[in-house]
Amino acid sequence: MRFEVEPDALVRDSGRFGEAVRALDGVDVGSAVAPVAQAFPGGLTAAAIRELGVAWGDRLLRARLGLARVGMDLAAAGESYAAVEQVARRAVSGSGDLP
């Protein structure tokens, strides 16, 4: 097994996914389309708007969770690599000294 990593870059990327999640915070399609029920009253569309809002909420939540998950995984991977590096460094830190 061979790998090459810059753990800080992973932490930086994790932050970008966090930024993406925050960008989605203001997105609420359900609320945005809700006025359609008042603007076009009386029919199937008006009746479906609430239900559509719930579906949009689910879809956006899925996207948000997906992004957050990737972000957390990257952060965890970066921290793990940093820990491995630390352990490895510690393990080899005294190897050249005479007993």
Place this chain on the structure above:
Amino acid sequence: MTRQLGVRDIRAFRPALVLEVVHRLEIQRRRVMGAADAALRARAAGREWRGRAATSASQAQSGAVALLGDVSARMGVTASVLRGLAARMEACLELVHRAERIARDRGAWTDADGLVQVPHRFPTGDPTMDAHVGRLDALMVNEVGRCLGEAVRVAAETDVEVQRRLRGAVADPVAPAVPDELGVVPPPPEGGVGRPDGAFANAAWWRSLTVSERRRAITQHPDWVGPRDGIPAWDRHQANLILLARLRGPAREALRRAGSIPQRTAIPTWERAKSIEAIDALLAKRDGVTRQLLLIDVSGLVVRAITTVGDIDRAGHVATYVGGFSTRPERDLRDYDDRFVGMRRLALTQTREEGDDGDVAIAIWLGYPAPQGRDGGFSSRSVLRDDTARAWADDLASFTNGIDASRDAPAHQALWAHSYGSVVTGFALQQVMRMDDVALFGSPGTSLGSVAQAGLKPGALNVLAAPTDPVPMTDWHGLDPREIPGVATLGATAALKPGATNVVLRESFLHGDYLDEGTTSEYNLAAIAAGRSDQRLPAQSDRPLAPIPPPAP
């Protein structure tokens, strides 16, 4: 729990609010794209991080970005559908407002649910004028009803489509493509068959479509547009050219097979092919005259066609000629067109003399399968029976109603009805239709008993009968129209041309001579088309013609 959309709902439509929703959605969509952009900037995996874990992380990142792309696409679809919805809501509101305007023009109004309230009309003392006013009211009620009905139908169709598309945008397994527009709402069912008020529904439907939807309807469904009364003539013309092109190839092949001398069994085939040739020849004319093809139907026993001399959409005066016994496009269209080019010129001269710069257009309405010699004397299609006239009168009424319905301002309309065409016209005039002036010539009798029955204003029913034409003496189809009280009997014998000292208009001798150039009957018919009732020449035996009163309130 949903219910049927109604006029009340349409009045509550707020398309501006829907457009505001679209605007908000676009802002939110930009946020989603910003999120995707941030996620795309996370590029350590593959560059600063290599190995199996890096490959897995790269896939997870791509999946997350793809999810954002999918959300953004779905929001785009939603916004586009809502933009289409706003346009349709505007169209429905415009139909409601148009209906209100039509009602208001006659002093009537519509209530919140779209019911028309007509004010009480006090009798004028003239039963003909009262009947005329009643006819205009009935016509208005029909037009308003059809306009509102169509607004409701378009709203309901739109509702179903929008609801389905909005659901698809969020829930379909794969994001749907962004639609440019909503689908074209199909035409109203009542506008496809001969109903006098079907033209109003067609006109309202056409007004509800956007320019691009109209273009799609013409190119993708020319059969929806070409034969429909109430649609502007130029749009019908474009659709009918497509229909004509589809018919041309098979017709030529059929003609080749039929040979130059048609067999009895091949006559309909031969007539179809020759009719198409006749229409092609008319449309190919380069004499500076605008021509429009408003109908081509080869599906029946006799080919039905309507062509024009002049632009029906823009003319201030429109005359519709209804042919009689044995008229067929392949036999008569070229001849009528030649004659009407001259008669239009004559009518234009008469309008110009009065300072009226409105154009004149003439529709050659061969829109019914006229009885033919081959139909014999006893079949239901015989010229001696009125079955055909009764069956197609609605179509004539629908056609003339459609001319007004397709325009913003009505034209002065006249009917020229020759021979059996006057029988058709007699029945048509008893339908809910409006006509300014009518000329029945060479008529074998009519079902009309009075001018009031025709809903015409006093003095608007004109009759021409040449003394040597035997047909008007037959009374085959009812009363000789010259005997209708209040009818204007116009000259068909030699007379001095009005305003001239040495130009004599000729007499029409035979049943087919009324349209001949330089005859008194031709002059009278042109005066009727031009709305110049003052220029009409009475029959010599008749008293001077009474002036026609101004239009009814």
